[in-house]
Amino acid sequence: GEAPERRGGQQQQQQQQEQQQLRAAMVHRVVRSWIERLLLRQQGAALRGAVRSGCPEVVSALLALGGPACAQLAASDGPGGGATANPGDESGGVVASQQLAAGGGEDCLLSRCVERGDVAVLTPLLEQLRGSGEAALAGARRARTLAARNGQADMAKALAAHLIVELSFAGNAQYRQSDYNAAIRRYEEAINLCEESQGVAEDAGRDVSDASTQQNVTRLTYNLARALHRLDRWSEAREQATAVLRLDPAYLNAYALRAQAAMAAFDWAGAKADWDRLIALATAATAAAVRRQQPPLAHPAVDEETLAAWRRRREECAQEAALGHYEVLELPRLASLDLIRRAYRDLARKWHPDKHQHRSRDYQERCARHFRRLREAFEALGDEASKRSYDVALLLREARPMSPGRRASGARLDLSCMCESVEDAGSSHRRQGGTRGDEG
Numbered sequence: 001g002e003a004p005e006r007r008g009g010q011q012q013q014q015q016q017q018e019q020q021q022l023r024a025a026m027v028h029r030v031v032r033s034w035i036e037r038l039l040l041r042q043q044g045a046a047l048r049g050a051v052r053s054g055c056p057e058v059v060s061a062l063l064a065l066g067g068p069a070c071a072q073l074a075a076s077d078g079p080g081g082g083a084t085a086n087p088g089d090e091s092g093g094v095v096a097s098q099q100l101a102a103g104g105g106e107d108c109l110l111s112r113c114v115e116r117g118d119v120a121v122l123t124p125l126l127e128q129l130r131g132s133g134e135a136a137l138a139g140a141r142r143a144r145t146l147a148a149r150n151g152q153a154d155m156a157k158a159l160a161a162h163l164i165v166e167l168s169f170a171g172n173a174q175y176r177q178s179d180y181n182a183a184i185r186r187y188e189e190a191i192n193l194c195e196e197s198q199g200v201a202e203d204a205g206r207d208v209s210d211a212s213t214q215q216n217v218t219r220l221t222y223n224l225a226r227a228l229h230r231l232d233r234w235s236e237a238r239e240q241a242t243a244v245l246r247l248d249p250a251y252l253n254a255y256a257l258r259a260q261a262a263m264a265a266f267d268w269a270g271a272k273a274d275w276d277r278l279i280a281l282a283t284a285a286t287a288a289a290v291r292r293q294q295p296p297l298a299h300p301a302v303d304e305e306t307l308a309a310w311r312r313r314r315e316e317c318a319q320e321a322a323l324g325h326y327e328v329l330e331l332p333r334l335a336s337l338d339l340i341r342r343a344y345r346d347l348a349r350k351w352h353p354d355k356h357q358h359r360s361r362d363y364q365e366r367c368a369r370h371f372r373r374l375r376e377a378f379e380a381l382g383d384e385a386s387k388r389s390y391d392v393a394l395l396l397r398e399a400r401p402m403s404p405g406r407r408a409s410g411a412r413l414d415l416s417c418m419c420e421s422v423e424d425a426g427s428s429h430r431r432q433g434g435t436r437g438d439e440g
Helices: 002-053 056-075 092-101 109-116 119-128 134-149 153-176 180-203 211-230 234-247 252-264 268-291 304-321 337-351 361-381 384-402 408-439
Strands: none
Touching: 002 056, 002 109, 056 119, 109 119, 109 134, 109 153, 119 153, 134 153, 153 180, 153 211, 180 211, 211 234, 211 252, 234 252, 234 361, 252 268, 252 304, 268 304, 337 361, 337 384, 361 384
């Protein structure tokens, strides 16, 4: 009887502890909300006073107490420049601070730090502004513009670094939400900031061989290429993937993305070349990782499943690039002229570039590329003489590996037989095609 009683006492004690934790959490939220509302009074006068006094310890303490709602005041207008926080508002101080942050004036705390040249106060403000939304980004942009105009390179660099990280996170979030146009704008702005920061350093005669900056540009450019590919902007995606490979020739995913964009554009030769290069690099990386005879690679070894998928895509490109004229017209070999003309007419209506002028430029180029293949196939098969020549050459290619030891006379005899069989097959197909045409 003692064991069940002891277990019951333990359970009761655990429930009491959980209730105490819930009460403590509730009290913490209430106190935190009250402090936020208090700090948001009079446009955040307490925080603004701490910034004006240049005391980073007080600023950090207020930000820790006030949380994100208080931190967003760093990007908002000064007194009189926006909405006023209402301590009795049921929506709380967070909404009020977001309204305050929407202003476009330059009297924000970030700009005030730039004017004072106070990096010590600027740093905690930027830390608390992580993930604070578009209003905080706007305030950081204004402050960075002010720092660049005043020639404050260190302040501008700190603000640019903050913007690059925030824009990258925002772009990734929008990409996951399938808002690819917005993600592209974020990535492009972040890339421009990286390049501008590097240009400023070059003008100042500083060392620009910053590995972290190059890594940021590489990843942002790759993300930009992915977003462009999702919008069927394949040529731009290939350009950005090529830019990634200039920065990092061992970036395997860039090869895969460029190959996929080439496949989407029906550039089978270009896609196959990228798959070949990618598979060779991945195989070498995997072998080196297994042998462990080389230092750690910048990119991890590729697993067998991924490598097999890449090989399948490469084989697909090789098959598409090697399609014969009959396969391009989606016909069996030695099909009749009537079938060829009918197939070409149907496919030409589907793929003619004039029918896709309302689509994107890349989609029009894809249609034009495939239409050229259709045209070449029809030129080779569209009349009796050219079709007969192509069929003979086709049968010769198929028969040559099977008769390596035959005499020359035998080979001539086989050729004459094949020519007869082509004519017979063509006549048979023509008769069948004509019958179906008459019935139609």
